[in-house]
Amino acid sequence: MGLSKDELAAAVARDIPAGAYVNLGIGQPTTVADNLHPESGVVLHTENGMLGMGRAAVGEEIDPDLINAGKIAVTEPPGAAYFHHADSFAMMRGGHLDVCVLGAFQVSARGDLANWHTGEPGAIPAVGGAMDLAIGAKQVFVMMSLFTRDGRPKLVPECGYPLTGRRCVNRVYTECAVFEIEADGVRVRETYGISLTELRDRLEVDLS
Amino acid sequence: MGLSKDELAAAVARDIPAGAYVNLGIGQPTTVADNLHPESGVVLHTENGMLGMGRAAVGEEIDPDLINAGKIAVTEPPGAAYFHHADSFAMMRGGHLDVCVLGAFQVSARGDLANWHTGEPGAIPAVGGAMDLAIGAKQVFVMMSLFTRDGRPKLVPECGYPLTGRRCVNRVYTECAVFEIEADGVRVRETYGISLTELRDRLEVDLS
């Protein structure tokens, strides 16, 4: 019961419109790329200065000057474009990306996002492009497990972790369900191997 | 007595340091270019998006896509670079040009510049890049006749025409004299066929 990580990536990929410009965050969101069909014409943005980013590079393709935001070597398909960091973030912050897919520690019922900092005293703060991504894209999709390892929900009434952005998440993909964050509350779009009643039992968020 | 227009252009050109980045305003300042020796390595900026601008184009060199700020066809010498308008004005406004040479209706003793608008009721206002040029360059040189056709001075205690920029002019080149606008007043650097006493008689500005 519930979706595997691969199935979750495929579910996100299915919802990305043909021809969309998309930024996939570091970590799990990166796996969405493997589920995008080339004929969909989806164009990937990487905030370190490239549009039309290709797949992970292998063997002799690896070029230390050609990496993604996670510092993984990638390839350059035909039709790519390079630009500097200010232009890249202007592109993002100016609202030109259609979709951005991010991981999260927590998402609130209002669409607040917490994904940059655990807030623990010893942790070294590092925000990278997370706050820019959160507020920039036309639609922000979050991809996460619905519960922590010790069973606490990550879709919450109020985020306990430090925020990355306020009211910025449009949709949350989890192994149990897809949630739409709407102006008047959270709507469950689909469930996977769990009933709505059971979801309501396990979350402290009103669901419709 | 006094400098001819050609001599004035040559006087300005002599004061432009070797290797400087320079913007020459529309009209009379353009003639400074003809007095710059190629070996000086002075690089011309035109605000419509080019560094390393060449001389006026002639005959078959004329290309409607290659013009200067005065919309005159120019040439592209080796080592030129093109950029868009926001980058071009960022370059100017960010203080990267060493010298800008502008024409003027009036300059005040404090270095205020009036060169964009006569303020007459019928006149159609048109500012172009004048206000950006006035505040951007490290040094702003003005090149003008010292008197209007009816004999009124153009170096004045206070500008009567609408301002282009406040306290932005560093030096004024005229057919009669070169004036340095300094923090504590106007200093006459050179005179041409006129005595300092005579200049003091004809101007209402304190001169040292």
Add this chain to the structure above:
Amino acid sequence: MTATEYPDPDQAVAGIADGATVAIGGFGSAGQPVELIDALRRSGPRELTVVSNNAGNGDFGLAALLAAGRVRKVICSFPRQSDSYVFDELYRSGRIELEVVPQGNLAERLRAAGAGIGAFFCPTGVGTALAEGKEQRTIDGRDYLLEYPIRADVALIKAHRADRMGNLVYRKTARNFGPVMATAARITVAQVGQILEAGAIDPEAVVTPGIFVDRLVTV
């Protein structure tokens, strides 16, 4: 969404509504998308606000659009030119509104719109008539005016070549306002000399990435 190719300028400019704000590229004639402007004139929307560096030359392109009575207001830096007689006549007879913006502010305000900047403090125009009504602030000892973004509903621009991804390169100083206007508009229409296969433009030399281009037409 990736750029769509249109068979002719008329179809490429279809759907521009009355009252729209239209950014039009070009510095004088260089980079002016004449065929798109002509198509816009034929397609008939009225009460347009035009954002462009100049207000038309001679009686073609932008000047012809003004002459056809389609433009309510022009936002530009330099309307008055030796051959701007169409604009001059409309302005003097009170039939067109004019907002004069310093050229650098025009470019930077368009960039701000494209870059998600809400407003910015800029040194141009402090102490001049164009500062009237603007918020002024001293930062680190220098005076600045607060300037706001200029957003356009549509941008009409001219580039040299495109590829099928919508990536654009320009030609010499005809580049001018095209790249910033492309970022500032909801819909950017680019007329180009040629549309090439993806990969035919060097990724290092792309000036406007395809993300900023919605409609492409070869003229």
Add this chain to the structure above:
Amino acid sequence: MTATEYPDPDQAVAGIADGATVAIGGFGSAGQPVELIDALRRSGPRELTVVSNNAGNGDFGLAALLAAGRVRKVICSFPRQSDSYVFDELYRSGRIELEVVPQGNLAERLRAAGAGIGAFFCPTGVGTALAEGKEQRTIDGRDYLLEYPIRADVALIKAHRADRMGNLVYRKTARNFGPVMATAARITVAQVGQILEAGAIDPEAVVTPGIFVDRLVTV
């Protein structure tokens, strides 16, 4: 003034004073001007403030500069990486100061410094811990924070090639912060693979015009 060519990195970085703010290009290792950083470390200035996206990888380049105790403060977006052990150790032991800046703000604040912008309203970080102490304003219904320029005394960057005019081109995603840092510094030092004759770089493809480059060195 046009760029000067230097025979080696040590001479290219000469004269950087104690306490200087040094912008260092690169995103991780891509575009990091390792030879210039090594020369800076050998030349000995102390109490530096480093502006860079990261805080060093492994024990080379920026990490080695930190390890040598030359840096008082790092302004960056992402110090913590899998191999940022030099920084981590300095930070945890309180021997280095850290200012975390969202990556887009880092880029835009450097650009603002280069473009003469006094400050700008930006949507990033509203409602977060990084908004603390910042001026907030609602413009057209959206909330923004006021961000100030980051000016550098010196920028150390890496480009692919230069021409003798100082025009630069970069290579793939190694471009990253180089072009904006070049505009934000009083003195920009660029290490390049090759310095070509004027005219050898296509004027349409220049990324950093020579006006932003003061010193050039081939490594």
